[in-house]
Amino acid sequence: METNQNVFRFRDEKIFFWVSFLPTALVIFSIILFPILFTLVLGFFNKNTLVGPYTFAGLENFRNLFADPQFWLAFKNGIVYSLGSTIFSVLGGLLVALLLNEEFRGRAILRATVIFPYIVPPIVALFIWKFLFNSRGLINQLLVQLGVIEQYIPWLGDTRFVMPTVILISAWVWFPFSAINLLAGLQAIPKDIYEAASIDGASPIQRFIQITIPLLTPVLLVVVIIRFIWAARNFDMIYLLTGGGPLDATYVLPILAYKSAFSVFRLGYASAVATALFVFLVVLALIYFQVYGMATRITRS
Secondary structure, X not given: OHHHHHHHHHHHHHHHHXXXXXXXXXXXXXXXXXXXXXXXXXXXXXXXXXXXXXXXXXXHHHHHHHOOHHHHHHHHHHHHHHHHHHHHHHHHHHXXXXXXXXXXXXXHHHHHHHOHHHHOOHHHHHHHHHHHOOOOOHHHHHXXXXXXXXXXXXXXXXXXXXXXXXXXXXXXXXXXXXXXXXXXXXXXXXXXXXXHHHHOOOOHXXXXXXXXXXXXXXXXXXXXXXXXXXXXXXXXXXXXXXXXXXXXXXXXXXXXHHHHHHOOOEHHHHHHHHHHHHHHHHHHHHHHHHHHHHHHHHHHO
């Protein structure tokens, strides 16, 4: 009799599991998996965004893609933007995290204000920065008054300055993400290790290099890869600031995909662009998991 009760309980648990799991699975498939699969498949078809049937094209879109100078320009710009944005946001976040990890009066208030760029709606932050970096905006006026520059600089309209400007704005928007995660990593490091190193005569720089960096490496790798992936797929920030210009100086793959789909109505080609970016990021994520595993093993040993 007890065996039958166990069987019924097992069946009830399985039914409960599937009843609880299926709605979540359907939502995930509808919102995430289906669009990804549809985009991957659509890359093998020719389709006008507005009219016309789906025509199977095989690898034609991908051959045209890799032969397109615009694709390689957008890919190069995307790498520059992603690397620059990641480096500055992570370095800024690390400096802020090191500061907030120390004991001082007003630390709680400063911690609250640090997340301000992260909670401000991106469109609001971007239009504020666009206004500040205007040819006659506050930044130009301040630099002229300080004697740093002699004439106003079109920060978002000059090919020499637009990419560094966009990178700095992106780093400002996203450095709180790095700061919060790195601060959590710093607080997880036992204080006893620092105290023992101080007793042995280690200077603050030696403690930072020999203790903080090695123990913080796993968290640092997570922050770097997530930030790079977010930057590589970023569309709204660059599009709202520059639209990919001037002269394609900030033209990146998401903008190429957008304009291919909604400006020249080549939906299949746009899907091929998105697929190429997706594959690149997947390969990057796989490399990250390998590096993260090695870093974790080294840290534990």
